[in-house]
Amino acid sequence: MQDIPETRASLVLRIRDPNDQQAWNEFVRLYQPVVYRVARSRGLQEADSMDLVQTVFVAIAGSIGKWSPRDERTRFRNWLLRVAKNATLNALTRRPQAQVAEAADLLDEVAAPDPQSETLIELEYRRQLFIRASEMVRGDFTEDTWRAFELTAVEGFSSEAAAQELGKSIGTIYAARSRIIKRLSEAVHNLEEQYK
Amino acid sequence: MNSCNCELRNAKAYLEGELSPVQEREYLELLDSCPGCREHLEMVAVGDQDIGDFRRFLASGSRTDFHAFNSQDLPADESGKNAADLPFLVQQIVDSLQPTDSPDSMGRIDNFEIKGVVGSGAMGVVLKAKDASLDRIVALKVMTPSLAASGTARSRFEREAKAAAAVHHPNVVAIHGVQTAAKLPYLVMPYLKGNSLHRRVQTQGPLSVPEVLRVGSQIAAGLAAAHRQGVVHRDIKPSNIMLDDGVEAAIITDFGLARIVDEATMTRTGVISGTPEFMSPEQARGELTDSQSDLFSLGSLLYMLCTGYPPFRAETSFGVLRRITDDTPKPIRQLNPEIPTWLCTIVEELQQKDPQDRPSAAEAQSTLEACLAHVYQPEQALLPERFREVSPRSRPVNFRFVLLGTIAMIATLTLFALAFLNEGNDDSSTKSKHSPTGLMPTTIEAEGSQDRVYKTMKLSFPDEKKRGKLIVDINRGFIDVKTHKSPEVIVEVLYPPKAKNRTQPGALPQQFSPSYDLYRKKESNSIKIDTYNQDYPLNLRIKVPEMVDLDLDNYLDGYLRVEGVSGKIRANSQHSDITLKNISGSAEGSSYNGHIVVSFRTLAVDARLDFESYNGSIDVSLPENASLTTAIYAGRGTFGSIFELTAPSPDDMELSWLRELSKTEYSVGLINGGGIPLRIECAKGKVSLRKSKGH
Numbered sequence: 099m100q101d102i103p104e105t106r107a108s109l110v111l112r113i114r115d116p117n118d119q120q121a122w123n124e125f126v127r128l129y130q131p132v133v134y135r136v137a138r139s140r141g142l143q144e145a146d147s148m149d150l151v152q153t154v155f156v157a158i159a160g161s162i163g164k165w166s167p168r169d170e171r172t173r174f175r176n177w178l179l180r181v182a183k184n185a186t187l188n189a190l191t192r193r194p195q196a197q198v199a200e201a202a203d204l205l206d207e208v209a210a211p212d213p214q215s216e217t218l219i220e221l222e223y224r225r226q227l228f229i230r231a232s233e234m235v236r237g238d239f240t241e242d243t244w245r246a247f248e249l250t251a252v253e254g255f256s257s258e259a260a261a262q263e264l265g266k267s268i269g270t271i272y273a274a275r276s277r278i279i280k281r282l283s284e285a286v287h288n289l290e291e292q293y294k
Numbered sequence: 295m296n297s298c299n300c301e302l303r304n305a306k307a308y309l310e311g312e313l314s315p316v317q318e319r320e321y322l323e324l325l326d327s328c329p330g331c332r333e334h335l336e337m338v339a340v341g342d343q344d345i346g347d348f349r350r351f352l353a354s355g356s357r358t359d360f361h362a363f364n365s366q367d368l369p370a371d372e373s374g375k376n377a378a379d380l381p382f383l384v385q386q387i388v389d390s391l392q393p394t395d396s397p398d399s400m401g402r403i404d405n406f407e408i409k410g411v412v413g414s415g416a417m418g419v420v421l422k423a424k425d426a427s428l429d430r431i432v433a434l435k436v437m438t439p440s441l442a443a444s445g446t447a448r449s450r451f452e453r454e455a456k457a458a459a460a461v462h463h464p465n466v467v468a469i470h471g472v473q474t475a476a477k478l479p480y481l482v483m484p485y486l487k488g489n490s491l492h493r494r495v496q497t498q499g500p501l502s503v504p505e506v507l508r509v510g511s512q513i514a515a516g517l518a519a520a521h522r523q524g525v526v527h528r529d530i531k532p533s534n535i536m537l538d539d540g541v542e543a544a545i546i547t548d549f550g551l552a553r554i555v556d557e558a559t560m561t562r563t564g565v566i567s568g569t570p571e572f573m574s575p576e577q578a579r580g581e582l583t584d585s586q587s588d589l590f591s592l593g594s595l596l597y598m599l600c601t602g603y604p605p606f607r608a609e610t611s612f613g614v615l616r617r618i619t620d621d622t623p624k625p626i627r628q629l630n631p632e633i634p635t636w637l638c639t640i641v642e643e644l645q646q647k648d649p650q651d652r653p654s655a656a657e658a659q660s661t662l663e664a665c666l667a668h669v670y671q672p673e674q675a676l677l678p679e680r681f682r683e684v685s686p687r688s689r690p691v692n693f694r695f696v697l698l699g700t701i702a703m704i705a706t707l708t709l710f711a712l713a714f715l716n717e718g719n720d721d722s723s724t725k726s727k728h729s730p731t732g733l734m735p736t737t738i739e740a741e742g743s744q745d746r747v748y749k750t751m752k753l754s755f756p757d758e759k760k761r762g763k764l765i766v767d768i769n770r771g772f773i774d775v776k777t778h779k780s781p782e783v784i785v786e787v788l789y790p791p792k793a794k795n796r797t798q799p800g801a802l803p804q805q806f807s808p809s810y811d812l813y814r815k816k817e818s819n820s821i822k823i824d825t826y827n828q829d830y831p832l833n834l835r836i837k838v839p840e841m842v843d844l845d846l847d848n849y850l851d852g853y854l855r856v857e858g859v860s861g862k863i864r865a866n867s868q869h870s871d872i873t874l875k876n877i878s879g880s881a882e883g884s885s886y887n888g889h890i891v892v893s894f895r896t897l898a899v900d901a902r903l904d905f906e907s908y909n910g911s912i913d914v915s916l917p918e919n920a921s922l923t924t925a926i927y928a929g930r931g932t933f934g935s936i937f938e939l940t941a942p943s944p945d946d947m948e949l950s951w952l953r954e955l956s957k958t959e960y961s962v963g964l965i966n967g968g969g970i971p972l973r974i975e976c977a978k979g980k981v982s983l984r985k986s987k988g989h
Contacts, residue, residue, distance in 0.1 A: 138410075141410065141411065141412055141413070143410070224347075224351065225350075225351040227351075228347065228348070228351035228352055229351065229352065232352060248352075251345065251348040251349065252348050252349050252352045252353050253349075253353065254349060257332075267322075267325075267326045268325070268326055268332075269322050269323065269324070269325025269326035269327075269332070270322060270325075270326075272325050272332045272335055272336065273308070273321075273322055273325055273335070275336075275339075276305075276309060276335045276336055276338070276339035276340075277309060277339070279336075279339045279340055279343070279345070279348070280309050280338075280339040280341075282348070283339075283340070283341060283343040286343075
């Protein structure tokens with residue numbers, strides 16, 4: 099997933115508060131893959147998915163002027179999250195008839211009810227929280243510690259197998275995996291809170 | 295665990311990093327020797343997190359993009375299967391792919407490079423693939439592993455697929471190849487762009503008469519070709535008909551295949567996996583079926599194209615089956631008066647309970663084609679003779695125009711009358727009554743803040759633009775928007791604000807600037823209000839004479855109240871309650887989380903009522919003398935469950951949701967009354983519809 103420069107450029111014009119800019123940048127990083135994966139899951143091709151991501155984010159960026167900048171950061175993020183979800187749903191349901199619909203249109207209406215896309219968006223959002231959290235905490239652990247976590251918690255190997263694979267004692271495997279699980283859970287929770 | 299106390303606090307201290315290096319070393323040794331301590335550690339670390347989430351979300355397989363599924367292919371939800379489970383099925387199949395060298399490919403099946411997942415259904419997953427040997431894009435329908443494990447299903451699949459492959463017809467999907475020796479048997483078909491007929495009806499509602507005839511005659515033609523070869527489809531339904539992009543040809547897919555699933559699962563569990571709504575009575579009874587079964591299903595399909603709803607609806611699959619065998623569907627014209635009688639007759643003939651009484655596919659095809667020709671050229675092509683006496687003023691097209699014309703006239707008269715009433719009732723409009731072209735420039739009057747009314751603003755729109763923009767700076771509170779017959783809008787901002795659902799009651803938030811874009815469309819004289827700030831409650835109360843279009847998408851709370859609309863109102867909100875009071879005309883409203891309360895003063899002749907709420911309740915009051923013939927309930931749920939409407943007696947209009955249904959679309963329930971379609975949708979909560987005591 100590459101970034102989409104146009105979105106960022108138009109954004110800088112709209113967001114004057116540096117804190118909001120920061121929030122936006124983080125949001126883009128978090129949510130673009132969500133929109134992309136949802137689009138792909140809905141059967142769109144790579145290029146079409148990228149287009150859809152772009153349309154959605156241009157729409158959100160375009161609506162930022164309507165957000166009152168004087169409120170707390172968390173509220174801005176929550177607003178972003180909800181607008182993005184709506185825009186994604188609209189973009190998905192309007193395809194392909196209105197593929198060239200104005201980006202701003204995506205924010206106009208109550209999103210067409212599309213339970214499966216909604217479920218997908220929720221799922222992919224949650225997945226992204228985990229991915230983002232693991233990117234954030236990974237640097238704090240050694241390669242072996244992380245591997246112990248991955249082998250057992252992610253790849254489903256038994257602790258014994260992981261101990262053998264890594265040449266560690268079983269207690270070490272448990273210790274490593276538990277520390278990471280705790281950190282990751284906290285990180286996911288914190289990310290989630292930011293958007294509430 | 296012998297000598298160990300397995301204290302939880304050790305685990306906590308370790309995870310919090312509170313142990314000294316020595317203690318930590320000791321604790322790690324303890325972990326090596328004591329399973330109890332390991333369990334404690336795990337328990338503390340995991341907390342209330344779902345441990346499975348790490349695997350679910352971080353596993354490399356799960357991060358790829360293989361979660362596609364198609365709504366129309368989903369089985370009905372009685373099975374308790376939910377959408378989130380489906381990617382697993384897709385994943386299973388994707389996991390079984392052979393490795394590939396091609397970088398933009400997900401994997402390989404024999405000579406096919408897999409490019410993506412098109413959808414998944416009960417029988418299998420449809421993959422988009424490139425046929426390497428012929429360099430063309432195809433669709434592969436791959437059997438699910440669970441089904442592939444059944445020998446009977448495999449051999450049925452082989453037999454049916456080979457038979458279907460022998461049918462060559464533009465309205466039947468071609469089968470390029472069948473591979474049954476593979477671990478997962480699959481079919482090779484052309485990759486069709488476009489939507490299914492199901493999706494078409496879902497998104498656009500009933501089709502027009504010519505479209506019904508066109509699609510119907512094409513399906514009949516495809517069936518006729520198949521039946522000539524002795525191939526029976528067994529699962530004709532809108533989701534199995536594709537409308538090819540561009541040419542809009544109806545193409546029948548899944549010949550003989552879909553019901554293999556039922557036969558495999560029914561024998562095991564006695565449960566039907568797919569929707570039985572389009573089954574024939576003989577299928578419903580589990581009897582042997584022949585090609586005439588497809589004709590009944592075609593009848594049910596045409597019924598749905600005409601009305602937007604399948605003919606037999608009930609709370610459960612078994613209820614549907616019973617209705618198919620025992621009941622006659624509600625007359626089409628009660629649901630859609632635009633359908634000519636002769637078309638209803640065609641559908642009824644197809645839906646005869648006795649297979650022998652139904653026309654053959656070829657007969658149906660020629661009837662539908664003749665009618666289609668008639669609709670296009672009423673003078674040159676007469677209706678088939680037997681339909682001519684049925685309706686003396688038989689030209690459907692002309693009849694329709696007459697009918698519409700009459701309705702339009704009555705509606706216009708009604709509007710005039712109501713507009714007059716409105717003026718009489720509403721003294722605040724007197725000022726502008728005599729200046730319908732009162733083209734004042736925009737004025738804003740501020741009144742001293744008294745107890746409640748803080749500011750009154752009057753806004754007029756210059757005639758040439760008929761559009762104005764009003765920006766109101768307020769603290770939290772009400773905004774009361776009133777418009778009148780004249781092009782004038784009065785906005786009142788009331789003060790002090792009401793603290794509603796706030797953590798600090800009464801605390802005034804910082805100022806904010808919602809902007810309301812009020813304008814009148816030239817043609818419709820409508821008012822549209824767009825609001826964006828969602829952070830404070832917005833309470834709108836609006837009085838408008840003709841048409842209003844409101845969107846409160848982003849508001850978290852607050853409410854929307856509209857009074858006295860005599861034309862058409864559409865009100866949507868995500869979280870706000872909507873109250874439409876004393877209105878006369880048509881109304882549509884949707885709220886995801888809010889409650890909807892609507893009371894009509896009078897119902898227009900052609901009123902359309904359409905309400906949806908996903909988590910709230912809907913309460914509709916009709917005028918005392920209103921007569922409703924038909925009410926259709928269609929529920930679509932997002933998060934919650936759908937409740938179903940009971941069939942009430944015509945005298946008692948009290949309705950209530952009775953039963954929880956599952957997440958997928960569902961429609962059921964009728965009430966009797968007087969010609970006005972009513973659609974109410976609710977996912978969770980209750981709906982009541984009653985006659986009001988009048989106003």
